[in-house]
Structure formats: structure tokens, C-alpha cells
Amino acid sequence: MTASKNLRTFLAEYGAAFPQDYLTIDKPIEPAEYDATAILEHLDRRGERPMVLFQQPSNLVGELSSVPLLMNVFATRARCAFALGLDPEQTGLPLALGYAEKGTHPMEPVVVRADEAPVHEVIASGDQVDLRELPIPIHSEGDFGPCLTMTLAVKDPVSGAYNVSFIKAFYDFDDPRRLRITIHSPDSERALAYYEERNLPMPIVAVLGHHPAFYLGSMGLTPYQEDDYHTIGGFLGEPLRLTPSHTWGSDFMVPADAELVIEGVVPPGTRMIADPFGDITRQYQAQTLRPVMNVTAVTRRRDAIMQDVFAGHHDHFTAGQIPKEGTIYNTLRRRFGDVVTAVHMPYSGCGRLACYISIDKKREGQAKTVAMAALLEAWTVEVCVVVDQVIDVYSEQDVIWATLVNVDPSRDVDLLHNVPNVFTTQMGGSKVIIDATRPLDRTMPEMNRVPQDALDRIRLDDYLGR
Amino acid sequence: MDRLFNVTCTCGKSFPVDYGIRFADVDLECPYCRTKFRVEQAVRIDERWG
């Protein structure tokens, strides 16, 4: 029987297919002294975004950690495509659509006995827990402190559905068995509200290493009561294996093939200071009060690898960008048919703030209705730019060119004021629609072009002597 | 947009704080030196918005 998909099956497959895109760093590093993010930043500035495994990171007391640290897994669209079992050569619309399609095939998870689950090979509970043993990075200068950046899972107390979402968890300098967690997704906030109204502690687990399809699947825009453990199976292409948690048994299931799981409870009504954090918009999230997680157990594989996101960089942008593109495209196609030809959430907008849409425009003004529908679907978007089908939405240069030559600001730019904001940007709280399509009701110069018959006639190699 | 303000700690470093806790009965914590202090104990408070 082949092994169920997990982080190490992915590392083996990806390393075999793209060895040059998977770096292993043997030299000791100190993640809490910015060593990991400094290495990734150097690479990023060279335009290189490999997946990086730090074999010898130190833990939070400065000793060599027994747990290696893996970062930048999601930093390229090609790598995400490979992780999803899609063609890594097709990083444009086919990737977004392939993602969206996988979200429509939930699979019932299968259950593995607790004593047979790899994630239970090593268990520390109660007083044995010490989060300082983990190689938790500090990402940006001025961050509150070491921060875990992967997903947390909560269980809806009414439906029993699990919700998995990326939630920051700061190491707590006052208590090595506590994390300060930035619950902010609508689903996890709703679950927390249920428990707090009843003055009950909420069970919660952090999943710090699994197949990347597990995490990408958790980013799908699914309704609240759909169980993310089922949805994730669709992305893995096989049922997710679950096992009873150490703390709650079968009342709360955890991914059996995870590398490392932190189990804990969120005490009702407790809020403590957390942040700043250099977050998704490449700006600092301000210090504020956050819920906390009192850790009850840390369970892991014997040779666990801890995964982390290079926050405020491509690793962070891409993981959210692909799911949103596919969802927006499908929504717009249902409403407008084949008028809508492509959707992209560009890196300039951190994969969240801007949406570029191309259309096969049939009537003047059509771009505006498409943009309005996109804004309703994509709640993080502040600026929606609609271009003609001939413009490649993945080329920021072409989209901005279309904006500069086609837009008459007096009629093609619209502003919605006083909309609930998502991010702390000057534009947050407003929405901007830009119709950058060629006007059909005004005469415009044509775009320059070398004749197609000349392009067909001339073979470059004949002239370059290759 | 959400309002925030900047505080300067006795260590000389500044960091942003959410306006939602401007008057909360809580200590801020400096991410640079881990000093805990009330907003009004900040060396400097910088709150500007239009």
C-alpha cells in the first residue's frame, strides 16, 4: 500500500522532480534571530523562491532543535500546482480552475487508531509541554516575537464540522505553554463566540506540517458548516486520515499524518496583548488584544519537520491568491458566461487587495457590472481593474498599460465610500472600480502591431544563425 | 481604515497599537525590550489621522 499523502511524500516527489527548487540548508541557523527570513529575503531579492528546509535550526533557548524547519513551500504558483496534482507548467487560469474544481469533490475522512497515527509517535502533555523546544521564527523586525504561521483547526459545536484556517499563534514570553492567537476568520470567530457565550473553553489544534494540498485546501472559500476535513480530501485526491486527539479523544479529531500538532484550549473571555506582526499587506498589524491558547499537548512524528510561512512575501501571497482566483472566476462565469475570460489577484496587491479581470466586451459599460459582481465575491479586494481579453491579466505591465491608455477618469473610475474594511490601508474602507477596456462608443487609436504574416514568414533562427 | 497610533517605549523604539485599545485597562508590551507599560506611560504617543 502506498503511503497516504503527507509532507514527506510531497518533499520526496518534489525534490525528485525539481531538485534545483528545493534547498536544504545544513548550517545551523537561529530562526528567532531572523536567520531564516534573512536567507529567504536574500533569495527573494534575487527573484528566487525555492522551498527551503533548514536542517539545524535552534530552538527558543538557543539549543539545536530536534525539529527541522521548512519554509517557502507556497512561494510559487508552479509549486502549488505540483502539490495539487496539476500541471506545474500551467500556472495561469488552469491552476485557479483546477483548484476550484477540486473544491467540489469533498471526501469522507478515514479514521486511524491513535496508537497507529504517525503524529502520535512522540507525545508531550501537561507539564512536559515546552514550546521553547520548537524552532519558532521571528519573521520581521518589530514583530511581537516568535510566531507560528500555519493553520489552526476548530470544531463547530453545533454541526460538528471542522474549520481549518491560517491563524497566527505568537509564542508567549510569560508562559511557555501558552500561545496568543489571532483568531480572525469568520468561521473561527463564530465558533469562539459560541463557546464564550456559554463560558466554555474551546478546543483548538495547530497543525504545523502536512502535505501542502492540506493547507491549500483549507483556503477554499467553503460555507461555514462544510467540514474542512472533508474538503481537504478533495484537494489531496484521497480521504484525509484522522485520528483521535490526545486531549479529547474522538471528540476532537486531528490529522493522523501531520508532522506536529499542538492541542490546547481557548479559555473564554481571556484576551492578552499580541502583535505587531509584519503581515499579508507587507505592513505591521498593530498591537491589540487577542485570545490565548493554553496548550494541553504537543504530539508529533519522531522526526517531525515544522512548517512555517514566510509572512508578507510570495509564500503568503500565493497560498491565498490561487483559491480566490478560481472562486471569483467561477462565480463570474455563472453570472456573465463566456464574457469573462480570466481573473488574477496580482502579487502587487499581495494576492488580496487587487483583482484583474479580462472580458470579451460586447457592450459599453459591461466592465462595471462584472467588477461589481467581483467585489461582492472577493471581500479582500480594494481595487478591481477590468481589461479586454487581449490583455494578459498575469502581466501587470500590460494591465497598467491598458489602464493608462484606455481610462477616462471622469467616467471609467468609480469609488464606493464607507465599505467595511479588511486591511489597514489608506484605501481600506473604500472600493475602486477601474474600467480599463477600450471604449466601444468612442474612436480610439488601434494598438500597434507587426503584421502577423510577417511574423509567420520570418523565422528568427534564420537571422540569428542558431 | 482601522485607526492606529504609534507609541515610543523607554528603549527608544516605536511600535503601532490598535486604536481599539487606546483607553483599555491593559499593559502594552514592547516587542523590542519586552517592557510592559500603559499607553499614558509611553515616552511619546503619535496619533494622526484625517
Ligand SMILES: [Zn+2]
Ligand atoms: Zn522597548
